[in-house]
Amino acid sequence: MRGRVLIAWGIVAIAGLALWIVIEPPAAVPDRSSARVAGEEAAEASQVVRGAYLARAGNCVACHTARGGALMAGGRPIDTPFGTLVTRNLTPHPGSGIGTWSDADFRRALHEGQAPGGRALYPACPYPQLTRVRASDADAIHAWLRSLPPVDAPHPGHRLQGVYGWPVALKLWRVLWFRPEPHRDDPARSEQWNRGAYLVRGLAHCSACHAPHNRWGAIDAGREFDGAPMISARWHAPSLSDPAQAGSRGLPVADVVALLRDGVASHGSALGPMAEVVLHGTSHLSDSDLRAMVVFLSDLPSTRGGAGPPAAPARTAEPRVLERGALLYREHCQDCHGREGEGAEGWPRLAGNRALTSPVAANVVRIVLSGGFPPSTPGNPQPYGMPPFSHRMSNAEVAAVVSYVRQAWGNQASPVDSGEVARWR
Numbered sequence: 325m326r327g328r329v330l331i332a333w334g335i336v337a338i339a340g341l342a343l344w345i346v347i348e349p350p351a352a353v354p355d356r357s358s359a360r361v362a363g364e365e366a367a368e369a370s371q372v373v374r375g376a377y378l379a380r381a382g383n384c385v386a387c388h389t390a391r392g393g394a395l396m397a398g399g400r401p402i403d404t405p406f407g408t409l410v411t412r413n414l415t416p417h418p419g420s421g422i423g424t425w426s427d428a429d430f431r432r433a434l435h436e437g438q439a440p441g442g443r444a445l446y447p448a449c450p451y452p453q454l455t456r457v458r459a460s461d462a463d464a465i466h467a468w469l470r471s472l473p474p475v476d477a478p479h480p481g482h483r484l485q486g487v488y489g490w491p492v493a494l495k496l497w498r499v500l501w502f503r504p505e506p507h508r509d510d511p512a513r514s515e516q517w518n519r520g521a522y523l524v525r526g527l528a529h530c531s532a533c534h535a536p537h538n539r540w541g542a543i544d545a546g547r548e549f550d551g552a553p554m555i556s557a558r559w560h561a562p563s564l565s566d567p568a569q570a571g572s573r574g575l576p577v578a579d580v581v582a583l584l585r586d587g588v589a590s591h592g593s594a595l596g597p598m599a600e601v602v603l604h605g606t607s608h609l610s611d612s613d614l615r616a617m618v619v620f621l622s623d624l625p626s627t628r629g630g631a632g633p634p635a636a637p638a639r640t641a642e643p644r645v646l647e648r649g650a651l652l653y654r655e656h657c658q659d660c661h662g663r664e665g666e667g668a669e670g671w672p673r674l675a676g677n678r679a680l681t682s683p684v685a686a687n688v689v690r691i692v693l694s695g696g697f698p699p700s701t702p703g704n705p706q707p708y709g710m711p712p713f714s715h716r717m718s719n720a721e722v723a724a725v726v727s728y729v730r731q732a733w734g735n736q737a738s739p740v741d742s743g744e745v746a747r748w749r
């Protein structure tokens with residue numbers, strides 16, 4: 325944060341200096357109008373810096389920048405169950421970008437999901453959450469976008485399947501499933517909690533993945549953080565309210581902050597799509613914003629335990645499967661994760677790790693098949709990786725080793741069979 329403040333002041337200072345050089349009056353006494361202009365320029369510069377920060381928090385950069393493409397010039401494909409959507413050019417190019425948009429146009433795009441001229445936007449841009457972004461924050465993001473070099477990158481068009489490509493389908497979807505909704509602070513809660521709620525539910529749009537979606541891709545109202553399978557990416561976004569999955573309730577705030585900031589913490593590491601969220605989004609946030617988010621997350625009503633019925637007890641795997649799994653573990657996994665699944669500096673602990681014991685085994689199977697790297701962040705600049713095993717193990721072998729780690733060292737989660745592995749391969 326201190327670095328960002330310094331950069332902010334640096335930019336303000338440079339802007340001020342540049343202005344002074346350009347408009348230095350012949351007389352030594354600065355006239356009043358130039359002092360006012362300098363003040364406006366400084367305000368503009370700090371608005372741009374704030375906008376850049378908010379655009380990181382909203383992960384706009386990752387989606388609106390194609391791999392190897394110009395910053396914010398769009399062109400990145402987003403796979404959905406309805407087809408592939410392509411992100412749009414947000415640079416100030418007057419033709420193919422948003423160079424002609426006013427602040428009001430930009431606010432309306434985020435708040436109402438509508439471009440100038442009434443063109444409705446597809447909710448692959450997370451405006452069902454971005455609708456809560458405050459007008460002042462939208463203006464700051466717009467100011468930052470206007471400060472970028474204009475890039476001529478026309479939109480190639482979306483590739484949607486069948487009826488999903490018909491404009492009437494999107495219109496109907498919006499009538500049924502979308503209401504613009506401002507963020508409202510809860511006066512009964514602390515300022516910190518409200519800041520966290522604003523970021524998690526609005527700008528950082530965590531529920532875009534962590535909420536169950538109905539078959540039309542709309543969020544189930546009231547179940548914003550209950551966890552959901554990510555159909556296209558073949559990962560499962562765990563529940564952020566269930567302490568048996570990824571709930572923060574009861575965990576030290578510092579541990580969850582570390583996960584969001586560094587991508588690794590003592591209780592787990594960010595995998596797959598979550599690693600990208602950390603890399604492009606949360607690792608850029610100030611500690612005070614991260615703490616606010618975690619304060620809000622820790623306060624989510626728990627969807628497990630308490631009044632609800634107890635979770636179904638885990639099934640035990642067949643001894644034959646566990647033996648095979650134990651052998652495979654010793655051969656392929658133990659060097660990094662330890663004899664007793666205790667892990668080591670840089671290698672996650674598997675004993676008692678919620679990523680393994682979650683009722684949904686998709687992510688454990690996924691990481692064993694595909695391997696992965698935690699994100700490289702200032703707090704963990706050179707992460708160790710995990711090798712993929714998809715070409716080295718059959719479905720039955722993956723099922724055996726996954727069943728083993730889900731039941732060894734006190735872990736108590738149901739085994740998986742080779743059919744399940746085949747489904748996620």
Ligand code: HEC
Nearest residue numbers: 382383384387409410411412433439444445446448449450
């Ligand atoms: C998950 C990916 C994703 C994220 C995150 C995302 N967008 Fe988008 N955005 C899209 C897609 C896809 C479109 C194209 C939608 C369409 O054409 O209907 C889009 C369209 C837009 C448009 C409309 C542009 C136009 O010319 O019509 C604006 C404005 C916009 N996004 C702003 C933002 C901002 C600001 C953020 C961050 C707060 C953001 N987006 C985050 C995917 C994303």
Ligand code: HEC
Nearest residue numbers: 592593594595656657660672679688696697698708709710
């Ligand atoms: C070369 C060292 C190495 C080997 C061998 C290895 N892993 Fe990993 N494993 C890692 C690292 C590093 C991570 C963190 C990856 C990430 O965050 O993307 C990880 C992550 C995991 C996770 C997710 C843990 C979490 O906190 O999210 C599971 C489960 C796992 N490994 C199981 C296995 C199994 C089962 C095997 C053997 C088939 C294995 N690993 C072999 C290094 C290794």
Ligand code: HEC
Nearest residue numbers: 528530533559560561562570592593594595597598601679
């Ligand atoms: C693009 C989809 C996506 C978005 C957006 C997203 N997540 Fe996740 N998240 C996932 C997936 C998939 C996992 C499971 C993999 C893993 O354990 O890291 C996950 C895991 C997590 C975990 C558990 C990590 C662990 O291993 O302990 C937490 C906590 C979390 N997310 C919080 C958040 C917060 C807070 C936000 C909003 C800033 C967010 N997520 C946004 C997809 C997403």
